[in-house]
Amino acid sequence: MRPFSVTVPESVDEAVEALARWGSEARVIAGGTDLVVELKEDRRSPAVLVDISRLHELREIRVEKRAGARGEDEAESVGESDVVWVGALATHAEVASSPLVRAAAPLLADACAHVGSPQIRGRGTIGGNMCTASPAGDVIPPLFALEASVDVAGPRGVRSVGVESFFVGPKRSALAPDEIVLGVRFRAHGPEHVSFFRKLGQRKSLAISVVSVAFAARRLGPDTFEDARVAFGAVAPTVVRARTVEKALDGKRLDAATARHISRLAFRDVMPITDIRGSQAYRQEMACNLLYEGLLGLLSGNAE
Amino acid sequence: MKVNVVLFGTMRKYAKEDKFQMEFEEGAKLSDLLDRLKIEDRVYIIVLVNGRRADEDTVLTDGANVHILTPVGGG
């Protein structure tokens, strides 16, 4: 590890200024659970770390725009027309246990609950997870399925980027070196929504996803869904939407056999590689089967 | 006096038999025994006299049982 200095901005503007001043020599640090590993392995050697942990406003989780009246309890009253904002500095533990997120986007809460270990969840942030931009980042598939947008601040002001265009390649995002992520926003789920997040790792916890899947849809009838959004992690250079599958699901009445058949269409949407955690063939199969397993859990005829 | 000597493992190469007796004058030391067997590498060996780790200065007694081996390990 090379020596570095640390600057601790008190505001977003100061942070952006610091990044502009130091250019490629600087690196943002939030929880540090990804960055410190890279520093230790000399994969990055910044001269300055911009520690954004004092930007408390980026820690907030809140309902941003409300259509209806405001109830006493945000979590209970949150509805489909509401927009939820989760700050970049919210930790996985905070997101996983937030009543608001659990009500408005249970698949995101679930994904955060399955990141690493309690220690990692206590430090690691969702902004860090996104900025690392790993195809296996667990927060990302739910954000795809929620069609979230990302708020980014830079010297040119704040811009909003659709989550799919935020990720441009393995470990590569659309973030400029002098920009920081402020948070994400997405429409809340209502009672008619169903969703799940499922990850396959090499063990039950502290596992990087071999394959992950996030699913969200609106229930039309007991076994019929519309507006399905399916996103897979770790099966392509970035997290991907499975649009073939989404189309096939739309409005179709499902039973185990059709669910299986449609899930197998995921083959067309993924292009995994072979690495130390799994082969291409296995990953391909697992994309289909994780989705199938999740759909089975939603079907009325299923005892699961 | 007589001492009983047993050689183990690779130490067997130092004598024709694994088990034999040797005669010594009273007051002889372990180093005399090792000299007589022409055991030159004395760093990485273990000698037990009557079941206890001994070193070259250990004085031999009549009827002593001397086990000579190299350190080993195993499961």
Place this chain on the structure above:
Amino acid sequence: MDEPRWVGARVSRIDAADKVTGRLKFMSDLSFPGMLWGAVLRSAHPHALIKKIDTSKAEAIDGVVAVLTHKDVPGLNGFGIVVPDQPVLCFDKVRYMGDAVALVAATSKEKASEALRAIEVEYEPLPVVDDPEEAMLESSPKVHADGNIHHHIKVERGDVDAAFREAAVVVENTYYTPRQMHAFMETESGVATMDEDGNITVWCGSQHPFRDQLQIARALGMNPRKIQVVSTPTGGAFGGKDEITVQIYLALLALRTGRPVKIVLSREESAVAGMKRHPMKIRMKTAAAADGTLLANEVRVVADTGAYASLGGPVVNLAIEHSCGAYRMPNVKLEGFCVYTNNGLAGAFRGFGANQVIFALETQIDMIAERLGMDRLEFRRKNALRQGDVAALGHTMTASVGAVATLDAASKCEIWVRREELKARPSAPHKKRGVGIATELHGCGLGVGLPDYGAATIELLPDGRFAVGVSCPEIGQGNTTAFAQMAADSLGCSVEDIVMVSGDSRYTLDSGTSTASRSVYTGGNAIRCAAARMREAIADVAAEALGAPREEIAFGRGSVEARSCPAGEPTRSAGRLSFREIACIAESKGRRLKTEGDFIWPVADRGVEGYFGLPHLIYSYITQVALVEVNTLTGEVEVLRAVSIPDPGKAINPVGIEAQSEGGVVMGMGYALMEDTVIEQGITKTPNFSTYIIPTSVDAPEIETIIVEELEPSGPFGAKGIGEAVCVPITPAITNAIHDATGIWITHIPATAERVYMALRKQAGEPAGA
């Protein structure tokens, strides 16, 4: 002797408070004034000739105090427990990525790494030898000049061919086992210091300080008496610290600089350079008669020992010894090869060759039972060894044999009795449950031809407590607590009155290794011998002080008394003296009460001609049962419950046995399902815990331990040993449970989700990707 009060009691570990509060200092925690940081330059190639080493740039760096190469090794430039074939610092060639080429000592860690980067080594790469079976061919490049087959063992008894002809069932399969990493919490680390007289002390976690002392002395060309090795406490070892790790590097650097030097291997360096379990390819052909009597076993083992021998030969010998498990096997043809490659380094690891062959054998046993339509447990019980039986290698089982007793207990455990009911209720329709069972015997001690000895010291301290010294290090297994319990009962005092001294070559006598499931048995017997002598010494002092005849002195708890007064002569202090008073009286007369005890192991009635270390006389036994759930959509295997039924002889400390049992189950589960050090073309692909997967607490099943005590008369209080067996049969118990659940046989471990899934697809006749 009185009823034991401490032996058999649930005593908390004497080191527990210091360990859980973090007060305890491991060797890697020690610091000394003026201490330097040492570092090791490892090879840049898995197999290459060294053309030139230039250290001048490294030496010129400010803060670098020493740079050493092979020219600076004063004694033998080699180490190795059996044959010193591993260079301390390589000179002509490197044979694996962990080979040490140079050492540096510098004023900081950073300076030390900078120095490593500045050392210039010119290599000429050689072809990499990475397949053990290819390595055995004459045409293969040689890792060592005298060929790649380091060791070959062949044992035959009876007539296997005739047995195969007559048998009702013959099963034959090839098994593959992974290169498991010890994954101890404390990596190979330590500190060396040198005093004004040139004496060196090496503080370094290991499993046998006295053998380290000799290996260091041999490399330094120094009198061993000038070298002290301290190796308690060790932050986990599991066999991975049996061989020399960093001790010689530390000693060389301290000798050269005259200053304290510390080396702490990073996890990655440890993973690449450190010891592993031998991957084995096992061909096994096993036969049984129609009535379920086992008839014959033919076994061929090829073990990948990596670049150097270490204990590879003995590991393969023990694989051969254990390849017929806890069964009568009248006809055997067993052959093992230990082969050099450029794949890292393999050596001692808890189980010592048994894990691999027991996985193979116990799978064969289930296959035969299935073919015969016999109950798996009954089939095992029918063939299990009993006391007095002749074992596979031809020796008689004269010591205590708990095979049947552990199987009996298994037949009554809940997950076995209710197995059909448990299987009928998986947590989802696409999940399947199964119950598996496996059993083994495990040799304790070093076996025939390797005299196994131990010694202990006991000293009465001025405050009336006893200092008890046994050199077998505390490597986390809890042996010092067991020693204290046995000492307390042997002396008649409380465990709190025992001060354990362990793992120090200066302050203890050599009692051998903390390996081979041997330390409690050996240390305990030596303690009993020293304690008997201590009681005599105390009785002498008491008799004199009390003016009573020696025979009248009786021991109470923490004190002695004269049973009756000689007629007309009143005794002093009302006839009773505490140990503390004894210590005072002895001291006033200028006497120190200190005794020594020793012990030599009994051995089997028959050896195996031409080989050492096998067979054993004393074995521990264990049966383990597992309940698993297999997700047929993903291949994931969850171990829901495990029952572990060890026969350790007397359980000196049941809490300690349970801890061993639980740790062993999790270790054997990792071996069954996830652990493997992947090496491709000599390069380790899994150098840290992100890629080398071990189970976490969340993966651990609910574990029940049922202790079956088949007392061993030669053991202290009837104890044998259990440190290794606990991690062995659980592996095939799990893979057999996978079969019970799904019908697929696992012959290649770890049974990762991917392997299980692909096997399920194959079974269904739909290969993946279709």
